[in-house]
Amino acid sequence: MSNIENKVSYLDNGDSTRMLPEVLEEILPYLSEHYGNPASLHQFGLDAEEAIDSARSKLAEAIGAKPAEIIFTSGATESNNLALNGLRYQFPDKRHLIISPIEHASVDNIAKRWSREGWAEVTKLKVNSEGFVDPDSLRSAIRDDTLLVSVIHGNMEIGTIQNLTELGEICREKGVLLHSDCAQTFGKIPLNIGELPVDLASFNAHKMHGPKGVGALYIRKKVKVRRYFEGSPQEHGVRPGTENVPGIIGFAKAAEIAIRDMDKEMKRVDELAGRLADGLMEIEHVGFNGPPVGKNRLPGNVNITFRYIEGEAILMHLNIKGVYVSSGSACSSTTLEPSHVLTAIGLLHEDAHGSIRYTLSRLNDEEDVQRALQVTNETVKQLRAMTAFIPEKHSKHVDENAQTFYKHKND
Amino acid sequence: MAIKYTPKVIQEFTNPENVGEIENAxxxxxxxxxxxxxxIxxxxxxxxxxxxxxDIKFRSYGCASNIATASVATKIAKGKHxxxxxxxTPKAVTESLDGLPAVKIHCSVLAINGLKSAIRKWNEKYSDMEKSDEFKLDEETIVRALRNVINPETGVSIVKMNMVRMIEIETGKVYVELMMGDTDEMFFNNIEEETREHLEDLPGVLNVIIKLTEGKSYSFE
Known part of the structure; x- marks a missing residue:
């Protein structure tokens, strides 16, 4: 603790990222002189419409789609809501929904609501201990009245990247639509949605150094989605409301930069994540959650369980020491429920409570990794020294070498 | 929605007092x-x-407010009869922390209950008064247990919020009906689990059945 004190390491890029200066620069004129409404017929309106069209084309190209297949929204949460509810109103007779058990809260809560209201029966697919969806469970879940299959592409907590080709082909074979929440993968891994057997996909800007409050829904041509709130006929009549012009401009710019720099930056980010993961795994009594760092995991995502201590307390200590992360502990969630992702991959509640997620971005460097390692080590030691959780007394699964825990505790 | 703590909670969490064990406790x-x-x-x-x-010392496994409430509870209890x-009451703890977020009030209940439970056990061991075999499973003991179940949305006990609408006891089987009123659905699981836990802890309880009912607004007791 010396020269790297008094600085902040932001390692919560899975929650949101810092906007890049180039993106900000692109947005600024649309927050001042270019204030026309794209629906207006005068020159200001036409200019705004042209700017949006150009952004739509850029974004479409970035994901391998056609401009007409892109609907701008307020973010991935809205895109998920639009995809699911839009199909529900389009196909009111299809009363069966299939989702993975590790979806983002937006999809998960729509499923809960439909099931509670008696609108649809919901089937949750099986995932293995690394979070990969079992293709056989998908094959056997699909029914004649299945409205949609929704599987998150890159999981926000444990970083698992699903094989959409394999899952999508099963859906195609059975004639069922597939939606995927790509909020975490877009800009981090190569994505050509047009070539994937995926019918709808959700995106957002602020996880890839773009602005908050803007996202998109990709709807494959010929797939019909009905708007679920009313207004003027913006966005092909699917998403009424005046477009978020500055947001859309920033989104397209952020996408362009992310793709331009992807090879170089994501390789570097994954190397940092690899070193962080290796360093953290040297701490005693830890567990690594999700697939190994590498091609099947979101670049920069590291999720670790520190046994016998609780995640919110770890997070708060790290916060005070300038390392910003998130946790899957029940105590850090406002609903007091442990992460449904961690419990779905088979973690005991107590192990979910001790989990910490570090998510790195292109704006992080080796110093951040070193600070995170140092501060985490100190914090884990400090909290274990005072924990009431005595492995043999309270744990269902005791580490093979729990004795070393006491040694550690009495250091 | 972030959970916001007072400076006193942070202070107590980062510098807890009376941590550890007492050899001749x-x-x-x-x-x-x-x-x-x-x-705790x-x-x-x-x-x-x-x-x-x-003398009193504590060990804690839990969040920042768990650690802070336990630390404060030891300071309050030390030197007292x-x-x-x-x-x-849990208020003693929350007040000396300048308050806790509603979802964290249950931590203060745990901190105070732990003190009382240690004293009760000591009483049983050292004096002939208060024998635990006098425990009777009836509506009153169930209500007493349910007072410790906090609605995380309001930070108030479900008994105080008049959410407990029916209690039936039949040889080890307890049936409780909870009226959820305006409570946000996202807390239903937590309230049900907490209720189950507190009832299953009671001597003589073998089976707990909880029914959550909808209903209009709850009225405070």
């Missing part, structure tokens, strides 16, 4: 469990003649 308790994500262990020395808590401690 004559009273102790552990409340909570790892599965819930919060647990107390060790005390109670003077058998004066019944004053002469056990009867005085038995009369404490």
């Amino acid at each position: 004559n009273a102790s308790s552990t409340e909570g469990s790892p599965a819930c994500g919060d647990m 262990t107390y060790n005390m020395i109670i003077n058998p003649d004066t019944k004053i808590i002469e 056990i009867d005085e401690v038995m009369g404490l």
Whole structure:
């Protein structure tokens, strides 16, 4: 603790990222002189419409789609809501929904609501201990009245990247639509949605150094989605409301930069994540959650369980020491429920409570990794020294070498 | 939605007092469990003649407010007569922390209950008064247990919020109906689990059946 004190390491890029200066620069004129409404017929309106069209084309190209297949929204949460509810109103007779058990809260809560209201029966697919969806469970879940299959592409907590080709082909074979929440993968891994057997996909800007409050829904041509709130006929009549012009401009710019720099930056980010993961795994009594760092995991995502201590307390200590992360502990969630992702991959509640997620971005460097390692080590030691959780007394699964825990505790 | 703590909670969490164990403790308790994500262990020395808590230390497994409430509880209890401690409510803890977020009020209940549980056990061991076999499973004991179940949305006990609408007891089987009123659905699981846990802890309870009912607004007791 010396020269790297008094600085902040932001390692919560899975929650949101810092906007890049180039993106900000692109947005600024649309927050001042270019204030026309794209629906207006005068020159200001036409200019705004042209700017949006150009952004739509850029974004479409970035994901391998056609401009007409892109609907701008307020973010991935809205895109998920639009995809699911839009199909529900389009196909009111299809009363069966299939989702993975590790979806983002937006999809998960729509499923809960439909099931509670008696609108649809919901089937949750099986995932293995690394979070990969079992293709056989998908094959056997699909029914004649299945409205949609929704599987998150890159999981926000444990970083698992699903094989959409394999899952999508099963859906195609059975004639069922597939939606995927790509909020975490877009800009981090190569994505050509047009070539994937995926019918709808959700995106957002602020996880890839773009602005908050803007996202998109990709709807494959010929797939019909009905708007679920009313207004003027913006966005092909699917998403009424005046477009978020500055947001859309920033989104397209952020996408362009992310793709331009992807090879170089994501390789570097994954190397940092690899070193962080290796360093953290040297701490005693830890567990690594999700697939190994590498091609099947979101670049920069590291999720670790520190046994016998609780995640919110770890997070708060790290916060005070300038390392910003998130946790899957029940105590850090406002609903007091442990992460449904961690419990779905088979973690005991107590192990979910001790989990910490570090998510790195292109704006992080080796110093951040070193600070995170140092501060985490100190914090884990400090909290274990005072924990009431005595492995043999309270744990269902005791580490093979729990004795070393006491040694550690009495250091 | 972030959980916001007062500066006092942060202060107490980062510099907790009375941490550790007491070798020759004559009273102790552990409340909570790892599965819930919060647990406090107390060790005390109670003077058998004066019944004053002469020393107290704690260990904590839990969030920032769990650690802070336990630390404050030890400071409050130290030097006090056990009867005085038995009369404490969770408010004593929350007030000295300048308040807790509603979803964290249950931590103060755990911190105070742990103190009382250690004293109760000590009483059983050291004096002939208060024998635990006098426990009777009836509506009153169930309501008493349910007072410890906090609605995380309001930070108020479900009993106080008049959410407990029916209690039936039939040889080890307890049936409870909870009226959820305006409570946000996202808290339903937590309230149901907490209710189950507190009832299953009661001696003589073999089976707990909980029914959550919808209903209009709840009225405070």
